[in-house]
Amino acid sequence: MIKYEIFINPKWLQKLEDDIWEDEQVPAILKIGKNRYKIWLKYRGNVIRKKKKKSYNIIFQNPYLFDGAHEIHLNAEYDDISLSRNKLSLDFFDRIGVISPHSKHVLLYMNGFCKGIYLELESFDQHLLKKRNLADGPIIYATNYFANFSLLSPENELKTSLDEGYTIKYGEEKDLTLLENFIEMINTCSNKEFAKEVSKILDIEKYLRWLAGVVCTQNFDGFIHNYALYRNSETNLFEITPWDYDGTWGRDLHGRKLEYDFVPISGYNTLTGRLLHINPFRTKYKEILSSILENDFNLETLEPIIEKQLETLKPFIRIDPYIKMNEEHFEKEKNVFLRFIKKRNNYLKKEMASL
Structure with a gap:
């Protein structure tokens, strides 16, 4: 595992500690191998x-x-016993054809003190688009639970603005206006008009692949949070990408076990509900999900991937000062993954009839 070393003036480190909610950046040096970066x-x-x-x-x-x-x-x-759910989820999305940040585990030191095992994640921004040879286009982050594609908040109160829950990562204010117009359309068009117009704004197949990924990994927050929207300038269509998927594969974001049938096969945001109400889109979703369950989300495919991931991390467990378990306890977490995959796969196959 590669070693990352951060060197930071103690006064700047204390500044971070004085207000953990402050988003002001402080200067530091990152050393990776022989290279140093300001x-x-x-x-x-x-x-x-x-x-x-x-x-x-x-x-x-x-x-x-x-x-x-x-x-x-x-x-x-920190709350994922396996330290692996986020990476395994994002790799899974990548495998099923959804744009997803790449990631790798690193061993982090700060001023000589070992901070333990961390997961390095790509930022979903214009530089990622360039690295992937994707068309340029605005990127909008879903930063809180108001990003549910609805006129109402999760508490069923009227929103004061349709851009609540969203932040522009890359682009201009006009790009946010396009999203607001889309949300208005989702909530006001008749079924006939929606079916005709939505494919001019949203890449339907890629959205349905993303939906299948959220449903398989069972990210409870994934439908109204934990995603970003990217508007491809070549197609002028919105695409969607996941992030922060540590509360998945049989556990929630606090690390507690989550039953395999907690998240429905149809998801629960407003856009998804409207899409699945249209027969051709619902049929396409069934085709996509059925193929993923058969080829990607099953024990035969995933067990060796999970085993390899856990074996890679296991030698470094005792080095991490924040992990209070031994290798044997860490090894047992594999069974949580495998049990969840088996039960979730069977559950989703049975639920296909309800779509």
Whole structure:
């Protein structure tokens, strides 16, 4: 596992600690092998900020790019016993044809102190588009639970603005207006008009592949949060990508076990509901999900991938000062994955008849 070393003036580190919710960046040095990079550093995430092992956002100053990226995330994965759910989920999305950030585990040190195992994630931004040879286009993050494609909040209260829950990562204000217009259309068009117009705004097949990925991995937050929208400038269609998938594969975001049938096969945001109400889109979703269950989301495909991932991490468990378990306990987590996959696969196949 590659070693990352951060060197930071203690006064800047204390500044981060003084207000864990502050998003102001502080200067630091990142050393990877023999190379040193001047960076900006800050905490990232929500629930994780309250934990002892925090996650970090790194923005490169000099040089401006590192391996084609200007920004990366170092996720603590603190509440995931396996430290693997996020990576396995994002790799799974990539495998089923959904744009997804790439990731790798690293061993992080700060001023000589071992902070343990972290997951380095690509930032979904214009640099990622360039690395993947994808068309340029605006990127909008779903930053909270109001990003449910509805006129109402999750508490069933009227929203004050249709852009609630969204933040522009790359683009201009007019791009956010296009999204607002789309949300208005989703909520006001007749079924006939919606069926005719939605394919002019949204890449339907890619959205349905994303939906299948959320449903298989069972990310409870994935339908109204934990995603980004990208408007492909060649097609002028919105595409969708996942992020922060640690609460998956049989556990929630707090690390508690989650039953295999907790998330319905149809998901639960407004856009998904409208799409699945249209027969051709519902039929296409069934075809996509059926193929994924047969070829990608099953024990035969996933067990060796999970085993390899856990075996790679196991030698470093005792080095991480925030992990309070031994290798045997870590090894047992594999059974949680396998039991979930088997039961979830069977459950979804039975639920196909309800679509």
